[in-house]
Amino acid sequence: xxxxxxxxxxxxxxxxxLTSKLVTMPSIVYSAAAGDAIFSIILNFLVELLLxxxxxxxxxxxxxTSLFELLKRKLTVVGAVIVYIILTLYMxxxxxxCYQELYSFFLNQLYDExxxxxxxxxxxxxxxxxxxxxxxxxGRSLEIMFWFILVGTIISMISNIEYLQFDQNxxxxxxxxxxxxxxxxxxxxxxxxxxxxxxxxxxxEIKPNLLKKTILYTILISIFIVIICFIFYDVFGKSMQYVxxxxxEYSQYDPFVLELQRLVWLTSIIDITKLFCSTIxxxxxxxxxxxxxxxxxxxxxxxLIAFLLIFSLATLLHYDLLIMFELVRDYLSFITIGIIAxxxxxxxxxxxxxxxxxxxxxxxxxxxxxxxxxxxxxGKLNENTKKA
Amino acid sequence: MSKNxxxxxxxxxxxxxxxxxxxxxxxxxxxxxxRAICTGLAIDKGSQEGQVTVSAQILIPxxxxxxxxxxxxxxxxxxxxxxxxxxxxxxxxxxxxxxHCNFIILGKELCEQQNIATVMDYFLRGNxxxxxxxxxxxxxxxxxxxxxxxxxxxxxxxxLQVIAKHNEKYVFSGNANLLSFYHDxxxxxxxxxxxxxxxxxxxxxxxxxxxxxxxxxxxSGGSSGGGGGGSSKNTQxxxxxxxxxxxxxxxxxxxxxxxxxxxxxxxxxDSKITGTxxxxxxxxxxxxxxxxxxYSVTNKKLKFDYQVVNNxxxxxxxxxxxxxxxxxxxEDETSLTNYDNSISEAVSNxxxxxxxxxxxxxMKIQKEYGFDVFNIYKPFNIRCHSEWQKYLKSxxxxxxxxxxxxxxVESNVYSAL
Numbered sequence: 035x036x037x038x039x040x041x042x043x044x045x046x047x048x049x050x051x052l053t054s055k056l057v058t059m060p061s062i063v064y065s066a067a068a069g070d071a072i073f074s075i076i077l078n079f080l081v082e083l084l085l086x087x088x089x090x091x092x093x094x095x096x097x098x099t100s101l102f103e104l105l106k107r108k109l110t111v112v113g114a115v116i117v118y119i120i121l122t123l124y125m126x127x128x129x130x131x132c133y134q135e136l137y138s139f140f141l142n143q144l145y146d147e148x149x150x151x152x153x154x155x156x157x158x159x160x161x162x163x164x165x166x167x168x169x170x171x172x173g174r175s176l177e178i179m180f181w182f183i184l185v186g187t188i189i190s191m192i193s194n195i196e197y198l199q200f201d202q203n204x205x206x207x208x209x210x211x212x213x214x215x216x217x218x219x220x221x222x223x224x225x226x227x228x229x230x231x232x233x234x235x236x237x238x239e240i241k242p243n244l245l246k247k248t249i250l251y252t253i254l255i256s257i258f259i260v261i262i263c264f265i266f267y268d269v270f271g272k273s274m275q276y277v278x279x280x281x282x283e284y285s286q287y288d289p290f291v292l293e294l295q296r297l298v299w300l301t302s303i304i305d306i307t308k309l310f311c312s313t314i315x316x317x318x319x320x321x322x323x324x325x326x327x328x329x330x331x332x333x334x335x336x337x338l339i340a341f342l343l344i345f346s347l348a349t350l351l352h353y354d355l356l357i358m359f360e361l362v363r364d365y366l367s368f369i370t371i372g373i374i375a376x377x378x379x380x381x382x383x384x385x386x387x388x389x390x391x392x393x394x395x396x397x398x399x400x401x402x403x404x405x406x407x408x409x410x411x412x413g414k415l416n417e418n419t420k421k422a
Numbered sequence: 423m424s425k426n427x428x429x430x431x432x433x434x435x436x437x438x439x440x441x442x443x444x445x446x447x448x449x450x451x452x453x454x455x456x457r458a459i460c461t462g463l464a465i466d467k468g469s470q471e472g473q474v475t476v477s478a479q480i481l482i483p484x485x486x487x488x489x490x491x492x493x494x495x496x497x498x499x500x501x502x503x504x505x506x507x508x509x510x511x512x513x514x515x516x517x518x519x520x521x522h523c524n525f526i527i528l529g530k531e532l533c534e535q536q537n538i539a540t541v542m543d544y545f546l547r548g549n550x551x552x553x554x555x556x557x558x559x560x561x562x563x564x565x566x567x568x569x570x571x572x573x574x575x576x577x578x579x580x581x582l583q584v585i586a587k588h589n590e591k592y593v594f595s596g597n598a599n600l601l602s603f604y605h606d607x608x609x610x611x612x613x614x615x616x617x618x619x620x621x622x623x624x625x626x627x628x629x630x631x632x633x634x635x636x637x638x639x640x641x642s643g644g645s646s647g648g649g650g651g652g653s654s655k656n657t658q659x660x661x662x663x664x665x666x667x668x669x670x671x672x673x674x675x676x677x678x679x680x681x682x683x684x685x686x687x688x689x690x691x692d693s694k695i696t697g698t699x700x701x702x703x704x705x706x707x708x709x710x711x712x713x714x715x716x717y718s719v720t721n722k723k724l725k726f727d728y729q730v731v732n733n734x735x736x737x738x739x740x741x742x743x744x745x746x747x748x749x750x751x752x753e754d755e756t757s758l759t760n761y762d763n764s765i766s767e768a769v770s771n772x773x774x775x776x777x778x779x780x781x782x783x784x785m786k787i788q789k790e791y792g793f794d795v796f797n798i799y800k801p802f803n804i805r806c807h808s809e810w811q812k813y814l815k816s817x818x819x820x821x822x823x824x825x826x827x828x829x830x831v832e833s834n835v836y837s838a839l
Contacts, residue, residue, distance in 0.1 A: 142550070146453065146519055155439055163432075197597070204804040272608035273601045276546050276553075283553055283601075334431075 037237040040244045042173030043093075046315070047086060047231060047248055048255045049176050053312035054128075054227040055259050056187065056281055057135055057305060058355070060266045062224075062363055064274040067217025069203035071274075072264050074217030078225040079256045081374065083249070088381035089231045090248045093238050095385065101235040102326045108384060115327065117380065122323040124226060124373050126340065127366055129316045130347045131223070131358055133157070136309040137348070138355040143282055143302055150353050154345050161310065162337050165317040169237060172314060179307055186304040190285050191265055193297050202268040223367040226374055230315055233322045278355065281305055317341070454483040458516040461493070462571070462582075464564035465541060466529035468499045474532065474541060475499050476506035477565040478518060495569050504544045520551040525582060526600070527619075528557065529564035530676070537674035539607045545600055553601040557616045558582065559669035561679070570621050585619060585664045607674055610803070611794035612821075618667045618679055672793035684787065687780035690741065691796045693724045699748065700773060707768040713752035715769065717745040720838040728801045730809035733816055735802055735827045741777060744838030765837045774833045781831050789825050799823065 038046070055075075063071040096104055105114035136157070141148045164172055207214070238244075266280050277283040285301040317337055324336030351357045462479040469475070477497040496514055500506030511518050526545070528538055545551050560567040571582050598616040606614035666682040680688060689695045702715045721744030729736045747763045765773075788794060802810040814820040 146457065146517075146521075146550075152443070155443070159436075201800060201804060204800075205807050208803075208807070270601070271605050273553075273605040276601070276604065 037168060037170045038173040038234070039239045040241045040247070042170075042177060043234065043238045043244070044248055044251050045176050045180050046169075046173060046234070047090075047228070048251050049180060049311060050227045050230055050315060051082070051252065051255050052183070052187075052259065053308040053315075054132075054224050056262060057139075057309065058278055058280070058359070059221060059224045060263050060280040061275060061277055062359060063217045063221045063263075064267065066220040066363065067213045069208070069267075070206055070214045071217050071267055072203075072260065073206070073214045074221060075260060075263050077214065077218045078221060079260065081378075082225045082228055083252055083256065085374065085378060085381065086228050086231065086252050087245075087249060088378065088385055089228065089235075090245050091385045092381060093231070093235050094240055094245055096235055097238075097240045099236045101232050104235060104384060105380075108387065109380075118323050118327055120373060120376070121229060121232065122320060122327065124229065124370065125316050125320045125323065126343060126347070128223070128227065129313065129320065129340070130344050130351075131362060132309060132313045132316060133344050133348055134351070134353060134355050134358050136306070136313060137353055139279060139282075139302075139305055139309065141353075143279065143305075150345075150349065157313070158341050158345075161314045161317050162341060164314045165321055165337055166332075166334055169234065169318060172318060176311060179311060183304055183307060186300055187262070187281065190281055190297060190301045190304065191262060193285055194269060195265070197269045198265060199268055199271070202271045219371060220363045220367050222374065223362045223370045226370045227312075227316075229373075229377055230319045232377075233319045279305065456516055458482050458514050458518050460518050460520050460523050462525050462527070462568055463520070463523055464527040464529065464560075464568035465503065465532055465538075466564050467531040467535060470499070473499050473501060474503060474506060474536075475565065476503055476510065477568055478507075478510060479568055479571075480514065480518065481522075482516065495565075497565055502544065503541060520545075523551055523555055525556040525558055527560050527564040527567050528616075530559075530561050532564070533559060533669070533671070533676035535675075538671070539604065539674035542600065542603075546604055551600070554597075554599045557598050557600060557603055559616050559618045559676070561618060561620050567619065567621055582619065585617065588664075603671075606797075607671075609797065610799045611797045612673050613677075613793040613795055613797075614671045615668050615795065616671070617664060618669045619664045621663060670791075670793055670795060672791060677791045677793050678787070680787075684784075687784045688795060690777060690781050691724070691739075691784070693722055696720060696722050700745070700776065702769065702772050702776070705768055705772060707766040709766075710750070710768075711752055711754060713750055715747065715751075716749035717769075717773070718748050720744045720746045726801065728805050730802070730806050730813055733809075733813050735810070735813060735823070737798070737827065737829045738832070739781060739829055740832045740834070742834045742836065743773070743777070744836055745773070746838050763837050765835055770835045773835045777833045778831045781829055785824075785827065785829050789827070792822055792824055794824055798827065 059075075060071070063074050067074045092104070099107075102114055102118065105117055109117065137148070137150065137153050140153060164175065266277075266284060267274055269284065270277055282298070282301045282305055285297045317340060318333075320340040321333035321337040324330070324340060325333050328336060330336060351361075459481045460478045461481055464477040464479075466475040466477070467473075475497055476499075477495060480494050480496055482494070496510050498506045498510040498513060500509055507518055526542070532538065532541065545555070546553070558567075598614070603614045603616070606612065666685060668680045668685050670677050670680060686698055689698060696719050698719050700717045700719065702717070705713050705715055721742075723742040725740040727738035727740075729738070745765060813826075814823060817823060817826075
């Protein structure tokens with residue numbers, strides 16, 4: 035049963051790309067690749083674009099099959115469970131970073147002191163509830179927020195454009211290609227967000243030009259993010275490694291802008307919205323994965339378990355974003371490279387091998403049967419049956 | 423799970439958390455009761471070796487009364503800035519928060535003897551201070567400037583910011599805030615500039631109306647006066663004074679104070695700064711006879727050609743200057759009636775010579791102290807990367823790259839209406 039239309043799907047894709055990369059990623063790439071950081075980002079985008087292309091292709095080719103059923107059919111149950119466990123672990127790590135980014139943002143930009151518990155409870159309610167309501171609610175919410183975030187980001191970027199120095203990071207490749215690869219490797223963790231899309235297999239309404247549109251918008255948003263990172267690097271230069279929250283710090287670069295404060299508020303709201311939406315998307319995916327793994331009927335319990343796990347992890351890391359940064363830079367990014375490579379292989383495998391037509395038909399029959407009680411609940415079917 | 427059960431669970435959780443959190447939230451004292459807001463900081467060398475003295479201009483938020491009455495000064499010695507701020511909290515009995523800190527004043531002794539990049543490291547890493555906090559150099563004790571600025575008038579605090587910002591835009595054209603300081607410090611040239619602001623002592627003549635503007639070139643006076651808000655504000659105390667001089671820091675330490683004249687020499691390399699006045703004396707041509715002239719630079723077009731020839735870095739500097747005549751003075755004033763804005767050969771030669779001398783003098787100062795105010799390193803490294811790297815390797819200390827750089831000046835002077 036389709037839950038979101040193709041437009042909502044594209045917005046989710048674009049959102050997942052935009053939200054995860056404009057908060058803390060520019061700093062981590064710069065610390066590894068210095069002046070060549072922009073090329074590391076471009077390299078990672080190329081891989082992510084390939085991943086999104088393959089996942090979209092899988093979604094189009096399997097309009098009525100869920101990811102687990104697809105994997106079970108192609109890789110057996112054990113293979114499917116292993117893939118789900120890997121994806122869940124990645125999502126939990128990704129969510130921990132998101133959660134800590136959000137908390138640190140509140141602590142550094144808005145509040146002087148902020149109890150982790152006071153942060154965790156409302157966050158759980160807001161993110162957990164939207165994730166529980168399903169991808170349809172999320173898709174609709176993102177449709178409303180998307181333009182606000184996009185326009186807000188553009189306005190924020192214009193504020194300090196006068197400080198742009200195009201030759202700030204020249205000459206490029208002064209130390210060869212290695213810094214680019216290192217920057218790319220150490221920031222790979224931020225580019226695995228599109229794996230969330232795998233959980234949308236079988237939930238998207240397929241339209242003829244879905245693939246073309248998805249790729250077009252993905253390329254456009256990648257260019258947009260690259261331009262923003264380019265501006266960050268050309269304004270901050272060597273001090274980029276000290277700038278954790280790139281967009282918020284950028285709006286504070288000029289003292290006259292600081293006096294106005296309005297722009298700072300705008301960027302703060304945008305950053306918070308982005309982080310919240312990103313958190314919700316990932317919580318939804320964890321909920322979906324755990325629902326299959328633990329064989330529960332709803333996603334409420336999986337979401338609760340995931341949240342408790344993340345809260346415990348964040349507490350273990352003392353809610354210190356710098357500790358998480360080091361973990362991401364030194365270990366998690368390299369593990370993510372392995373996960374992305376594995377998922378690329380699996381995606382290629384799922385796309386190349388065609389599903390037999392009769393299997394699709396059986397699946398359709400199965401879905402139809404599964405949907406029958408839902409229609410029955412509404413009462414419409416019963417009335418129709420009575421009339422018949 | 424049925425929808426009713428889900429709703430009940432959610433309701434139960436909300437009520438439970440309300441019961442737990444609401445009483446504790448009511449018991450928490452207000453944020454303003456336990457915090458003091460720091461609006462400005464001053465850092466000096468401590469009374470003992472290796473220590474720093476941190477002074478803070480503090481505002482304790484309370485209802486009613488005037489803003490000025492709530493401002494107070496606190497000073498504390500400590501091994502580091504962080505230590506001093508912590509001890510200061512014990513002294514005040516409130517947490518000192520830096521989110522509203524507008525500027526940091528650095529004392530002369532501290533800047534001369536210690537690497538201020540390491541002293542201020544706490545500010546950069548701790549996220550409770552804005553990265554765009556202005557940095558100001560004081561050639562006396564920083565604490566003194568901070569206390570005087572708060573004693574004069576509340577608006578004077580803003581004026582300190584306005585003066586520093588004015589200097590950034592019109593005096594040395596570049597940022598002088600926390601982040602830009604580290605940006606320059608971490609770059610190969612390791613040179614950063616900040617405004618030098620001092621105090622005009624009470625009792626000096628004409629302190630009642632001129633304030634900071636009395637010493638500057640007029641533009642500064644306008645800006646500081648705008649923030650004033652009363653003609654009597656400086657009649658009873660000292661004034662903040664900026665004379666257009668700039669403190670140059672090299673490798674985190676104060677390298678040199680550029681006087682107003684020297685700073686103008688440096689400005690030839692900066693295309694953004696216009697409006698400076700060029701004074702010529704003893705000019706004689708067909709109309710003029712031993713006249714004194716003043717021209718303002720209305721337009722400036724610069725062209726740099728960077729080359730490394732025979733392992734010697736060379737800059738071919740070409741400048742087109744548009745000038746507007748501002749003043750002519752000579753004994754025989756009758757001949758001046760027909761003197762227009764056109765530039766005679768004598769004037770053109772005199773200005774070209776001045777530009778040549780200014781630029782060479784600027785390079786001489788930079789070679790002497792080793793600093794690189796205009797980041798000459800970067801264009802050489804970009805445009806002739808291999809030759810430049812070869813040149814750096816040929817030096818005993820690559821950081822002394824300024825000492826062999828040659829500049830050839832070519833100027834073209836024209837009349838701008």
